[in-house]
Amino acid sequence: MHTKLEIPKKSIYRLSIYQRCLDRLRENEIETVSSEALAKAAGVKPTQLRKDLAYFGQFGTRGLGYNVGLLADTIGDVLGRNHLQPVILVGAGNLGAALLHYGGFNKEGFEILAAFDRSPERVAHVATTSQIPIKLDTEFPEFIQKNGVKMAILAVPVPFAQQVATALVEAGILAILNFSPTILEVPAHVQVNAVDLAVELENLSYFIR
Numbered sequence: 001m002h003t004k005l006e007i008p009k010k011s012i013y014r015l016s017i018y019q020r021c022l023d024r025l026r027e028n029e030i031e032t033v034s035s036e037a038l039a040k041a042a043g044v045k046p047t048q049l050r051k052d053l054a055y056f057g058q059f060g061t062r063g064l065g066y067n068v069g070l071l072a073d074t075i076g077d078v079l080g081r082n083h084l085q086p087v088i089l090v091g092a093g094n095l096g097a098a099l100l101h102y103g104g105f106n107k108e109g110f111e112i113l114a115a116f117d118r119s120p121e122r123v124a125h126v127a128t129t130s131q132i133p134i135k136l137d138t139e140f141p142e143f144i145q146k147n148g149v150k151m152a153i154l155a156v157p158v159p160f161a162q163q164v165a166t167a168l169v170e171a172g173i174l175a176i177l178n179f180s181p182t183i184l185e186v187p188a189h190v191q192v193n194a195v196d197l198a199v200e201l202e203n204l205s206y207f208i209r
Helices: 009-027 035-042 046-054 068-079 094-100 120-127 137-147 158-171 197-206
Strands: 085-090 110-117 134-136 151-154 175-178 191-194
Touching: 009 035, 009 046, 009 068, 035 046, 085 094, 085 137, 094 110, 110 120, 110 137, 120 134, 134 137, 137 158, 151 158, 158 175
Parallel strands: 085 110, 085 151, 110 134, 151 175, 175 191
Antiparallel strands: none
16 A cells, blocks of 8 residues: 555646546546546546556556546545545635635535634624634634644735744644745645745746747
């Protein structure tokens, strides 16, 4: 059995893409799909698809392809999508507030249990429009431990990002989705995925020159 450390991050990332392709096939009531067709839909080579799936077991039948429902459920289980995973959000500014109003997290298997911010005024303001509880950030250590939360979304200004990330890790967080445009220093056992919108726009700008 492979451990998480033996599986490349890019393979894990591609599993999410495969999952979305399979979801669309399932919605269209397609029961089987070949590795070639699934790979084409995901934008990868069939050999890459088969290699990624091989980390988690043997799938598919030669000449018949993959059972869409079975493969989707298996990948969903690997990614933790088959049950709602609790998440907290720290930073309820413009970006954080927008994330709170995004309705797609539950569909993908994630439930934002609460949001936190250091500003009492912002907490009071966002609370008037959000259905998700919002609290002062001094409360998140107790909340994390009480609710068994392991994942956090970080959307605080750069000067506070490292301090907040350290506090999250000390409280028991093992994975952080970081929207603050800075590199976080965390222990090796903590996973950080960074979303730097400016960098993404810079990359896109190359293709329109």
